[in-house]
Amino acid sequence: MQTHKRKLKLETVGIYGISLIVAVIVLFPIYWMVATSFKPRVLIFAENPVFVFKPTLDAYLYLFAGGENFGQYIINSAIIATGSASLSLILGCLAGYGIARFQFKGRNNIAFWILSQRMMPPIAVAIPLFILWGVVGLSDTLPGLIIAHTAFNVPFAVFSMGSYFQEIPADVDEQGMIDGLSRLGAFLRISFPLAAPGVIATSILLFILSWNEFLLGLVLAGMNARPATVATTVFLPTSARETMWGEASASGVLLMAPVLIFALLLRKYLIRGLTLGAVRG
Numbered sequence: 001m002q003t004h005k006r007k008l009k010l011e012t013v014g015i016y017g018i019s020l021i022v023a024v025i026v027l028f029p030i031y032w033m034v035a036t037s038f039k040p041r042v043l044i045f046a047e048n049p050v051f052v053f054k055p056t057l058d059a060y061l062y063l064f065a066g067g068e069n070f071g072q073y074i075i076n077s078a079i080i081a082t083g084s085a086s087l088s089l090i091l092g093c094l095a096g097y098g099i100a101r102f103q104f105k106g107r108n109n110i111a112f113w114i115l116s117q118r119m120m121p122p123i124a125v126a127i128p129l130f131i132l133w134g135v136v137g138l139s140d141t142l143p144g145l146i147i148a149h150t151a152f153n154v155p156f157a158v159f160s161m162g163s164y165f166q167e168i169p170a171d172v173d174e175q176g177m178i179d180g181l182s183r184l185g186a187f188l189r190i191s192f193p194l195a196a197p198g199v200i201a202t203s204i205l206l207f208i209l210s211w212n213e214f215l216l217g218l219v220l221a222g223m224n225a226r227p228a229t230v231a232t233t234v235f236l237p238t239s240a241r242e243t244m245w246g247e248a249s250a251s252g253v254l255l256m257a258p259v260l261i262f263a264l265l266l267r268k269y270l271i272r273g274l275t276l277g278a279v280r281g
Contacts, residue, residue, distance in 0.1 A: 092157020
């Protein structure tokens, strides 16, 4: 009995020890980025790492008052991510509901084809999109980036929302239709509210996917519609200067903070939504 308890105790200590090591490995780069963003420039290039220092806001002040116009790039990213997430969610809810509720020929093939579009690497269509956007006048515009992001995010939204709607019994819609609701009314007044945790979880993930997108912004945007992810490249080394590590770290913190705060505030709905649409055996 004592041996068994000792074995369980050792296993518990081992699990906590491994978890601590993994947490340190994962969180240390984030800590280092945050710390670097507040370090005086002379300490960033110190030969030995400095962990205790007097913080400074010089890097953040440079982003907003040093001519880089980073605030506008943050606004661009927010507009693109919000617009893309909203459009993707609307289309994903409608298409996911249709796939979950209606039986038609080729239903599974269509669902797989939609999902397969998300597997396509953006680089495969970046140049064709650049040419097309130039012809139709969407190059270097916020609507152009919103449409491009939406095209890549809709397949994920369809797959995600389809899973959530499949978890909701079709009988509830049928009961509503017996009571006089149309199919659209049953969707809006019954299924959609019941899938609210999934809607919130999907919207968070769609926002993050668009907020973090780099390649489409690099190819399709110039100075007018440049998102913050692309704007961080201005701190890379050039022939005139070396890497601006403090400013680059500060921009990374600003890019990470909104998504982190957003996810923490809605974590309850995010967890419920992810478990609602889980695949069950």
